[in-house]
Amino acid sequence: MPEVSKMKKPDVKIVLLGDMNVGKTSLLHRYMERKFKETVSTVGGAFFLKQWGPYNISIWDTAGREQFHGLGSMYCRGAAAVILTYDVTNWQSLAELEERFLSLTDTANHDCIYALVGNKADLTDSKAQLCQDSDGLVKDRTECNEECEVPSGCPTPPASPTSLPGVMLRKQVINEDAVTLYGRILRYKGLEEKSSLPAEKMCFETSAKTGYNVDTLFETLFDLVLPSILRKRQENQQSPTVDLEECRMVGSKKGRSGCC
Amino acid sequence: MKVSVDIRHSVQHGDGTKPDWDGIMETANHQEGEAAAVKIGDSPLESNQPADSLAASFSLLENHMFPDPVESNGSAAVSRIEPVNSQPPDVSAEHLGLDEKPPSDQVMKLDPEKTKTECQNDVSMQPADGTTEDDATDNDQSDSGEFVVTMLAKAKLEEQGIGVKGRSSPLLEAGTQESSSFTSHRDEDVTADSWRQHRKHVFVLSEAGKPIYSRYGSEEALSSTMGVMMALVSFVQSGDNIIRSVYSDEHTVVFLQKGPLVLVCVSSSRQSEQQLQGELLYVYYQIISMLTQASISRIFEHKKNYDLRRLLAGSEKILDGLLNLVDSDPSFLLSAVHCLPLASSLRDSLSQILQKAITPNLVFSILIAKNQLLTIVQEKTVIEDSRLEPADVHLLLNLIGASSAFQAGEIWTPICLPLFNPDCYFYAYISYLDPPECTVCLLLLSTDKEAFYSVAECKRKIEEAMMAQNSLSLIAKAGTYSVSQVGVSDLRHFMYKPFDVPDNYRQLTQFTSPEMEAPYSSEEEKMRLLDLYRYMHGRIHSTSRPLKLIYHVAERETLLAWVTSKFELYTCFSPLVTKACAITAITKLLRWIKKEEDRLFIRYPPKYSTTPNPSKSSRGGKSDQQDSTDNGFLSLL
Numbered sequence A: 001m002p003e004v005s006k007m008k009k010p011d012v013k014i015v016l017l018g019d020m021n022v023g024k025t026s027l028l029h030r031y032m033e034r035k036f037k038e039t040v041s042t043v044g045g046a047f048f049l050k051q052w053g054p055y056n057i058s059i060w061d062t063a064g065r066e067q068f069h070g071l072g073s074m075y076c077r078g079a080a081a082v083i084l085t086y087d088v089t090n091w092q093s094l095a096e097l098e099e100r101f102l103s104l105t106d107t108a109n110h111d112c113i114y115a116l117v118g119n120k121a122d123l124t125d126s127k128a129q130l131c132q133d134s135d136g137l138v139k140d141r142t143e144c145n146e147e148c149e150v151p152s153g154c155p156t157p158p159a160s161p162t163s164l165p166g167v168m169l170r171k172q173v174i175n176e177d178a179v180t181l182y183g184r185i186l187r188y189k190g191l192e193e194k195s196s197l198p199a200e201k202m203c204f205e206t207s208a209k210t211g212y213n214v215d216t217l218f219e220t221l222f223d224l225v226l227p228s229i230l231r232k233r234q235e236n237q238q239s240p241t242v243d244l245e246e247c248r249m250v251g252s253k254k255g256r257s258g259c260c
Numbered sequence B: 001m002k003v004s005v006d007i008r009h010s011v012q013h014g015d016g017t018k019p020d021w022d023g024i025m026e027t028a029n030h031q032e033g034e035a036a037a038v039k040i041g042d043s044p045l046e047s048n049q050p051a052d053s054l055a056a057s058f059s060l061l062e063n064h065m066f067p068d069p070v071e072s073n074g075s076a077a078v079s080r081i082e083p084v085n086s087q088p089p090d091v092s093a094e095h096l097g098l099d100e101k102p103p104s105d106q107v108m109k110l111d112p113e114k115t116k117t118e119c120q121n122d123v124s125m126q127p128a129d130g131t132t133e134d135d136a137t138d139n140d141q142s143d144s145g146e147f148v149v150t151m152l153a154k155a156k157l158e159e160q161g162i163g164v165k166g167r168s169s170p171l172l173e174a175g176t177q178e179s180s181s182f183t184s185h186r187d188e189d190v191t192a193d194s195w196r197q198h199r200k201h202v203f204v205l206s207e208a209g210k211p212i213y214s215r216y217g218s219e220e221a222l223s224s225t226m227g228v229m230m231a232l233v234s235f236v237q238s239g240d241n242i243i244r245s246v247y248s249d250e251h252t253v254v255f256l257q258k259g260p261l262v263l264v265c266v267s268s269s270r271q272s273e274q275q276l277q278g279e280l281l282y283v284y285y286q287i288i289s290m291l292t293q294a295s296i297s298r299i300f301e302h303k304k305n306y307d308l309r310r311l312l313a314g315s316e317k318i319l320d321g322l323l324n325l326v327d328s329d330p331s332f333l334l335s336a337v338h339c340l341p342l343a344s345s346l347r348d349s350l351s352q353i354l355q356k357a358i359t360p361n362l363v364f365s366i367l368i369a370k371n372q373l374l375t376i377v378q379e380k381t382v383i384e385d386s387r388l389e390p391a392d393v394h395l396l397l398n399l400i401g402a403s404s405a406f407q408a409g410e411i412w413t414p415i416c417l418p419l420f421n422p423d424c425y426f427y428a429y430i431s432y433l434d435p436p437e438c439t440v441c442l443l444l445l446s447t448d449k450e451a452f453y454s455v456a457e458c459k460r461k462i463e464e465a466m467m468a469q470n471s472l473s474l475i476a477k478a479g480t481y482s483v484s485q486v487g488v489s490d491l492r493h494f495m496y497k498p499f500d501v502p503d504n505y506r507q508l509t510q511f512t513s514p515e516m517e518a519p520y521s522s523e524e525e526k527m528r529l530l531d532l533y534r535y536m537h538g539r540i541h542s543t544s545r546p547l548k549l550i551y552h553v554a555e556r557e558t559l560l561a562w563v564t565s566k567f568e569l570y571t572c573f574s575p576l577v578t579k580a581c582a583i584t585a586i587t588k589l590l591r592w593i594k595k596e597e598d599r600l601f602i603r604y605p606p607k608y609s610t611t612p613n614p615s616k617s618s619r620g621g622k623s624d625q626q627d628s629t630d631n632g633f634l635s636l637l
């Protein structure tokens, strides 16, 4: 192609994987649009570009349906981070990660980082029923619900029962299960546990509905893939100084997103 | 991949104007004449002065408006016109008074007269048993008719609650009702009366009788019903026959077997069997569009009782949406696409924008606004030997409607265009150009699975060019038109489908139609008008007695349907219109359409060439770069 493309070239790729209905689209929607609303089961994959400081991070939201199974490895090609998502109220969704999705990540980068995310925590944990906005401030639940665009008149499908305050669903997957799986993932990848990111850091429990831990999840990952971005830029460009500067910019931005 | 080529050929129908379900219907017979609802056309046509003169005027009008030097079949048209106008008033009452019918008993009436089957190989049948009531009229078919009746009696179909009012079935109650994680329809109590009263049920099952899809109620809850249906189908099949339909007073049950799938429609909509078969075929095609025909066959070859819901899980909304569209959008009935009226200069400039933004292996670029087509540009080598079928476009539009993209999300998904090639996937790039409104949608189809980034790059070019020309705001102003623009006072609505748009020879079949305005603004009235159109369409396309012209005086309106070698036209007038008025009105309407043609239809569809990779392979010939069928899920079986 003669002319230089004007497209913002994505610097790095992050992929959301996990069984259908676990809430991948909802998580991304919550992060990108600060909203929770009814979704349609994803077909194929959907590509999003997120501006993160001076960088463009591409995020692939993939379909969890078996129908699209074979495409997973294509979406994962060259990924710097993979978010393996399950539903804390559904044990099978965690099992599926190992059975069906882990092998798809074979095409990801060698230094790809893995996050294990148990979504729908609002259904099982009262602390996840409180929502947070991007500054990490905990807001009152009622205040938050205005933000949650649950369409009225349309009953919530049984797959995601309404989380009435006080009424909790049985949690089928506890964090320890995820931590154990994380260890097995590292082994599958042939990675040393000591030299890899610790499980405590990479296992999240989130709620797309209330926003609980959602910003933390994405922003932790963005920060973790920075080295990958820098290396890629260095490979492509001849001015490492610029990158360093950019790195500092992001560093300052990072301070904004507090963690709890 | 030779097979797929053959399949393709058998699917593509001769004149290309009609999808292949016409082929299925070829052997339809005597039936329509008998059914009470379609008695309308039975009066002989000789010695009917007014009708003849009406016919003559129309044939003159046709020749006048659309002179055709090659085939002058004006006389043919005249001879086939029916004097429907001489009908007694009960004709329309019969059709319209759907709920005025005497209450029928709980058991389906299944006399052979009303029971039709298609005999493929006439094997010797069992003799009739006592269930038959009539042996006189239909000797040619009565054997198989009785056969079905016997079978139905055995199966006690009426007790399974297949759309028949009455007791609930113990079998149904026994059905499990767990696991329905989808729309509210899935949660319906299948034993309730309300479930049975749905206008149109659609079921999909596998040859082994496994439930795959049900429009209302969960498939699990209905598995026993489906089992009975399947028993019925296979029993009849064992005699080398195929059940096509069963009529009762209130319902038509239509069966369609396609490969390892059996589709069943139970309808009280009074549509013709052909129409219902056509609708089932759309459902089949939508399933194919997600899985491909080849992989479905392979799955069931591999494992006869495979539960296809595993692969279709999550797609129920797409099928639900399709069936709702089929009921509410005449595009499906007409097998034609509806494009958004647009100044031809604007449409041309949009086409040119698409034409310039290309990349290897791109084969179709489609721009959609408000769920209607703005323009469509095709790869040259693809266009040479085939054209995009309306049904494929309908499936694409339905998929887009059912999949949500938010913000700047760009979708990349495999999709099969069943009429183009039922065995291969295209990769569809779907993106909205006007977030957050999301009304203008770009659809780019590539044969290359890996082409996402280069195809996305085409979108940026298209976006830029449209920005420069301010296209989005111009598109926003475009919309449907009012029938009042035609300037004919008695004309309330029409649907006009030319068989060939000038300068768009053998391209996409299109139709044009104004907004449905008062008195058809409410949903019920819209549906009522559509039902009238469906009725007229059914009569025009009746396989036993096809008609060229119908003048139908209904209770609250008068309709006129007319099919010529050039077009198919359905018009709706106020009830008091005279025949002479209607003729003048149609003359005016046809003139108006001719004048507005540039705006109403896509003309001069441009082409591009994305060689060096001519996408012939996507036709199923040799598919070196085409990712044929395997989406990876087969490995999971």
Ligand SMILES: Nc1nc2c(ncn2[C@@H]2O[C@H](COP(=O)(O)OP(=O)(O)OP(=O)(O)O)[C@@H](O)[C@H]2O)c(=O)[nH]1
Residues within 6 Å of the ligand: A018, A019, A020, A021, A022, A023, A024, A025, A026, A027, A037, A038, A039, A040, A041, A042, A043, A062, A063, A064, A065, A119, A120, A121, A122, A123, A157, A159, A160, A161, A162, A163, A206, A207, A208, A209, A210, B314
């Ligand atoms: N209570 C609760 N429900 C959620 C949460 N996240 C998602 N859901 C619901 O779970 C269902 C599925 O969510 P999606 O985001 O579409 O799931 P997905 O993983 O993208 O599914 P596929 O696209 O089919 O792979 C929807 O009904 C959501 O409303 C959550 O955090 N809490």
Ligand SMILES: [Mg+2]
Residues within 6 Å of the ligand: A024, A025, A026, A039, A040, A041, A042, A061, A062, A063, A064
């Ligand atoms: Mg999704």
